[in-house]
Amino acid sequence: MKRSLPLIFAFVVGVIVLLSEFIPHRPFNQIVSTLEQWFMIISGFAILLGQISLIRMNTHKIYHRLPDWQYHLAGLLSFAMMLIFGLLWGMQETPGLLGSGAGIAAQLGSKPFDYLFTNAYMPLSATLFSLLAFFIASAAYRAFIIRGFESNLLMITAVIVIIGRTSIGTMLTGWLPESLEFWHIPNLADFIMEYPNSAAQRAILISAGLGIVGSSLRIILGIERSYLGGDK
Amino acid sequence: MKLSALAERRIIYSVLFVAVALPLIFPIGWTTEVSEYTRMAYQLIESTPEDKVVIISFDYDPSTMTELQPMSEAMIEHAFKKNHKVIATALWPMGVQMAEQAFSKVLLDYPEKTRGEDFVNLGYKVGGMVTIQAMGRSLPEVFPKDTQNTPFEEIPMLKNVRRLKDVAYISSLSSGVPGIKEWMMVARDNYQVPVTGGCTAVSAPGFFPYVNEQRQLYGLLGGLKGASEYESLIGRLGSATTKMDAQSIAHLLILIFIATGNIKAYKAKRRKKS
Numbered sequence: 001m002k003r004s005l006p007l008i009f010a011f012v013v014g015v016i017v018l019l020s021e022f023i024p025h026r027p028f029n030q031i032v033s034t035l036e037q038w039f040m041i042i043s044g045f046a047i048l049l050g051q052i053s054l055i056r057m058n059t060h061k062i063y064h065r066l067p068d069w070q071y072h073l074a075g076l077l078s079f080a081m082m083l084i085f086g087l088l089w090g091m092q093e094t095p096g097l098l099g100s101g102a103g104i105a106a107q108l109g110s111k112p113f114d115y116l117f118t119n120a121y122m123p124l125s126a127t128l129f130s131l132l133a134f135f136i137a138s139a140a141y142r143a144f145i146i147r148g149f150e151s152n153l154l155m156i157t158a159v160i161v162i163i164g165r166t167s168i169g170t171m172l173t174g175w176l177p178e179s180l181e182f183w184h185i186p187n188l189a190d191f192i193m194e195y196p197n198s199a200a201q202r203a204i205l206i207s208a209g210l211g212i213v214g215s216s217l218r219i220i221l222g223i224e225r226s227y228l229g230g231d232k
Numbered sequence: 233m234k235l236s237a238l239a240e241r242r243i244i245y246s247v248l249f250v251a252v253a254l255p256l257i258f259p260i261g262w263t264t265e266v267s268e269y270t271r272m273a274y275q276l277i278e279s280t281p282e283d284k285v286v287i288i289s290f291d292y293d294p295s296t297m298t299e300l301q302p303m304s305e306a307m308i309e310h311a312f313k314k315n316h317k318v319i320a321t322a323l324w325p326m327g328v329q330m331a332e333q334a335f336s337k338v339l340l341d342y343p344e345k346t347r348g349e350d351f352v353n354l355g356y357k358v359g360g361m362v363t364i365q366a367m368g369r370s371l372p373e374v375f376p377k378d379t380q381n382t383p384f385e386e387i388p389m390l391k392n393v394r395r396l397k398d399v400a401y402i403s404s405l406s407s408g409v410p411g412i413k414e415w416m417m418v419a420r421d422n423y424q425v426p427v428t429g430g431c432t433a434v435s436a437p438g439f440f441p442y443v444n445e446q447r448q449l450y451g452l453l454g455g456l457k458g459a460s461e462y463e464s465l466i467g468r469l470g471s472a473t474t475k476m477d478a479q480s481i482a483h484l485l486i487l488i489f490i491a492t493g494n495i496k497a498y499k500a501k502r503r504k505k506s
Contacts, residue, residue, distance in 0.1 A: 141492065142493060145493060162486065201437060
């Protein structure tokens with residue numbers, strides 16, 4: 001029963017949603033509208049589940065003093081701090097349990113939650129993403145080596161696209177006459193993106209699309225059951 | 233002189249840091265050529281009549297704000313210039329704050345624009361593609377209130393807006409899933425609402441196939457370059473234009489690193505042979 005019920009639900013819901021695409025009239029459109037609302041509510045609970053999981057995992061690591069437990073403590077404290085500030089004084093125009101905290105907001109320039117978001121979370125988050133540039137530079141130096149025909153082709157394409165996507169590309173071949181404008185580096189880069197790249201991307205997208213149709217049918221028909229947990 | 237891998241990495245990091253920092257401190261002012269993808273997005277907004285209600289969706293978080301925030305500011309400014317009424321939505325939780333920051337920056341140049349009359353932030357809604365589908369049926373059901381807690385029905389600019397079909401175009405600034413692809417699959421394919429937008433440079437190649445004759449996507453701003461191109465089209469000297477200098481230098485430096493790496497590998501190969 002524990003396994004049959006979810007399978008029946010998946011089948012019924014899957015068939016209704018599928019039918020509603022072909023018969024967008026009553027009662028299918030009404031049922032689908034209700035199902036959409038259910039989905040949004042369940043997704044909301046998924047966020048809550050994620051937070052509970054975050055607290056459990058981090059508490060476990062801190063309690064057992066696992067390697068780098070200090071980082072987990074910092075993460076948990078940051079989470080708690082944002083949660084408490086948000087609950088007490090709210091964020092932006094939304095008041096919290098203690099109102100809008102006009103006194104604190106006057107001192108900080110904004111509510112504590114917004115202040116931390118702007119001055120701590122945003123720069124930290126952007127910094128972490130920006131670190132990628134350093135890794136890419138280092139990886140390009142070590143791994144982008146010409147070894148054969150394919151890697152040579154890849155290298156030439158990459159160089160054209162890299163230069164074409166900067167102001168330098170415009171400067172390098174900007175002097176070319178109109179009859180040779182195809183060889184202008186930004187135009188070459190656009191050509192690579194529009195034709196070889198798009199062709200390859202389309203092939204990938206079509207394959208992925210077919211894959212999604214296949215796996216969706218497998219789930220609806222109960223052949224694929226891994227989402228129930230533990231089943232192969 | 234043979235350097236260790238760690239020493240090499242440190243040199244690369246230091247040189248890159250200096251190369252990126254210098255143009256940010258002392259801007260060079262290089263110009264970029266406007267691509268067809270950016271021009272198409274610009275044309276969509278430019279050709280939309282005045283007083284139309286539009287959606288700009290903030291589907292990103294602060295990690296990608298360097299690339300996407302200049303785009304959102306430029307697109308809001310363009311919409312304000314054309315007197316469009318802007319609805320901000322977010323499929324990512326942090327998108328709400330990103331929208332507020334973009335509005336507050338653009339409002340410095342457009343103080344006459346008022347919340348509720350010219351723009352509104354409807355906030356974040358969980359659910360991605362399903363949320364967009366639900367918006368296609370009824371916007372007030374998905375967003376009963378805006379971020380100021382004003383009921384949907386009481387927001388003047390939303391008087392005639394009931395569903396997605398009532399908006400002139402949708403622009404999604406997206407750094408992943410859910411984002412521009414979901415908007416396109418539902419809003420464009422199901423409800424025929426024109427969709428445009430911008431994404432990070434790294435994900436742009438995956439979206440280019442959608443800019444096709446069927447106009448699944450009306451143009452695309454790819455990364456910082458797309459943002460700086462858009463800024464130049466609307467005559468705005470924004471942060472993307474300044475940051476493009478740094479990005480150009482960084483790209484050039486990466487090419488130099490690749491060349492150096494290849495020379496080193498070639499020498500090592502010859503040494504091995506001899």
